Amino acid sequence: MAAKKLGKIGNTKVDGSFISDGFSKWKAGTEKFRKHEKSECHKEAVERLVTLPATTRDVGEMLSAGHA
Secondary structure (H helix, E strand, O other), rough: HHHHHHHHOOOOOOOOHOOOOOOOOOHHHHHHHHHHOOOOHHHHHHHHHHHHHHHHHHHHHHHHHHHO
16 A cells, blocks of 8 residues: 555554455444454544644645735
8 A cells, every 4th residue: 555655544544454454344334343342543633633623733824825
């Protein structure tokens, strides 16, 4: 996975099934999604989603401020 090697994915607990390897066993999809929801990879991603807006500024605002 090139993005992980280049440091573009900051998640420290990468789950290959949903990020790099792909998923093809759709009959077991519900079970796999439930398992993934409990994984450290998913928990870390959700935590980042919740905390990111509080720690970053809007890109448009940053560009406008830089332009001014």
